[in-house]
Amino acid sequence: MQGVRVLARALASAGRQQPVSFQTKLHARESGILEIIEGFPWCAQQWRKGLLGRDVGGTGVRSFASSPLSRKIVESQLPGAICRYRLLKTAFWKQAQSASRSCRMSTMSVEAGSIKEMAPLVKGGISNQKTVGTWLFGCTGWVFSMVVLGGMTRLTRSGLSMTDWKFVGSLPPLTEEQWQMEFLKYQSSPEYKRVNKGMSLNEFKFIFWMEYAHRMWGRALGIVFAGPFAYFVLRGYISQRLGLRLCTLMTMGAAQGFVGWWMVQSGLEEPETEYIQPRVSPYRLAAHLTSAFAIYSGLFWTALSVVTPHSTASGEAARAAMRVRRLAVPVAALVGITAVSGAFVAGNDAGHAYNTFPKMGDTWIPEGLMDMKPFFRNFFENTATVQLDHRILATSTLFSIVGMWAVTRKLPVDPRVRTLLNATFGMAALQVTLGISTLLMYVPVSLGTAHQAGALTLFSIVLSLVHGVRRPLPGFISASQISGQVMSLHRLVK
Structure with a gap:
């Protein structure tokens, strides 16, 4: 009873x-x-x-x-x-x-x-919601272009061409005398002395413009973000929850400039021996890329939440979405870890070694895999270990995505979720193909840039999938x- x-x-x-x-x-x-x-x-x-x-x-x-x-x-x-x-x-x-x-x-x-x-995160109805959502998606795309441009800057070895840094930036050289002064600064750097000795002024101008564009593009993003944000706050569009989140992201974006200069400084120092080429610290490069991914993820997730505030799935579709979520969350984490491991490959120039696949040279396991002391340095500084780790992580990511796609094929999920599952499967296959092609062709700028853009694209699709299978609010599921x-x-x- x-x-x-x-x-x-x-x-x-x-x-x-x-x-x-x-x-x-x-x-x-x-x-x-x-x-x-x-x-x-x-x-x-x-x-x-x-x-x-x-x-x-x-x-x-x-x-x-x-x-x-x-x-x-x-x-x-x-x-x-x-x-x-x-x-x-x-x-x-x-x-x-x-x-x-x-x-x-x-x-x-x-x-x-x-x-x-x-x-709602945005006040004032659907119209304001669409306006703020469009602005956030635009900022997300801007960050995406920043990551791609940063990859091009690294692949063209342009990142060390500017030997000083100002938070608000400055005008580029406009006269021949100003160009000569900038060139003299670069000629005193370790990279010029050991790698680019004899470079002409015109060649220097190319790498200078690459780095200058990357830095100013980031500063322009600050204006594009802060200006509309202030306008929306004054008009009362932004809720307190959304305002706090966007303030956090804006602070992270400002800090990213300092992280970038901190990374560049490591490449302007004299290497330990004369046999080592000047390059930025792989740890700082990984921190810079991870920070960029974090800012991008926060903006992209916030934009999705503004446009689709709550999960609308119910019944069988809601239960199927929860099953997909249990698989999609660890897959998203694995995609992110694989992308960060790629930063260590780039930081150690490991892509220019062992340019064969699936073997590394003539063997499956290369020599000198664990030669560094202490032991943990091998996973971040040893060229052979770093590349092998990235291969294993990339392969594991591909198999995990294929497994998730196969397990969820017969689930009665929402059509949008099904589309994202198929897109994840297709993009993972394309990204692995780009990675292998980049390695076999000794990392050309075009393929290397496409590979980095592919990593962020795959991460975006997986984030969309995780967002699409969110848990409904307690009031809906009870x-x-x-x-x-x-x-x-x-x-x-x-």
């Missing part, structure tokens, strides 16, 4: 927790509950007579919870069957209690925290969870 009463309270609480803004879902939700209790004839009859059409959070549900429904159910379904009554008391008491507890927890979550999640609990109880006592 007590178990059924708990069940009644759970159903009542499920009705009370629905926000007023979702009254349009009243009839669909009531019909769903009616299906659940259809196996109890008297209960279904009383529901139709007294409750159908009443306010979900009003006296109807409360009267349902306080009515002698539980006694009627027991009398009609368990007439004198002591063993089945014990089953009610023992076998599904915990399930009914769990249903009530989960419902209460969901209600508390909605009241305490999820109301904030349900509030009713379905309780429905599942009730159905299992009904099967037990049927």
Whole structure:
């Protein structure tokens, strides 16, 4: 008896927790509950007579919870069957209690925290939401172009052409005398003395313009981000939650400039021996690339959240989305780790060694794999180890994505999720092809840049997939969870 009463309270609480803004879902939700209790004839009859059409959070549900429904159910379904009554008391008491507890927890979550999640990130309606979303997607694309331009700058060995740095930037050389002064600064750097000795002024101008464009493109992004952001705040478009998130991203973007100069400084120092070519620290290069990926991810995720604030999946599609999510989250982490390992390949110029595939030279495992001391340095500074790690991670990423695609093929997911799964599979295959081609052709600038752009593209698709299979808000899922609990109880006592 007590178990059924708990069940009644759970159903009542499920009705009370629905926000007023979702009254349009009243009839669909009531019909769903009616299906659940259809196996109890008297209960279904009383529901139709007294409750159908009443306010979900009003006296109807409360009267349902306080009515002698539980006694009627027991009398009609368990007439004198002591063993089945014990089953009610023992076998599904915990399930009914769990249903009530989960419902209460969901209600508390909605009241305490999820109301904030349900509030839109952008105020003022759909039009403002589209405007802010377009701006954020534009900034995301700008960051994407920054990453690609940075890859081109590294591949053309242009990153060390500017030997000083100013936070707000400066005008480029405009006269021949100014160009000569910049060239003299570069001629005093280790890279010119050991790698580019004898370079002409015109050749220097090319690498200078590459680095200058990369730096100024980043500063222009700051203006493109900060200007509209201030405008939207003044117009009241931005909610507090979104404002805090965007302030964090803007701070990260400003710090990225300092991280870039910190990286360049490591390449302007004299190498330890005369046999080592000047280049930036692989650790600082990895930090710079990881920071860029973090900023890009934050902007892209925020833009997606502005355009699609909440998950709209329900029923079978929602359950399938949760299964996809369990696979997509670790896959996204693996894609990110593989991209960071590529920064160590670039930082050590490991792409110019072992330009064969699938073997590394004439062997599967190259010599000198763990020669460095201490041991951990091999994974970040040893050319053979760094390239082997990147190969293993890339292969593992490909197999993981193929496995996720195969496992989820027959799941009843939303068509948009299915499209993203197919796109992830296709982009992973393309990215591996680009990586192998880049290695076999000794890292030409075109293929190397395409490979870096491909990594960010694959990461973007996986992020979109993870965003598309988000968990619904507690207020949306509690009713379905309780429905599942009730159905299992009904099967037990049927």
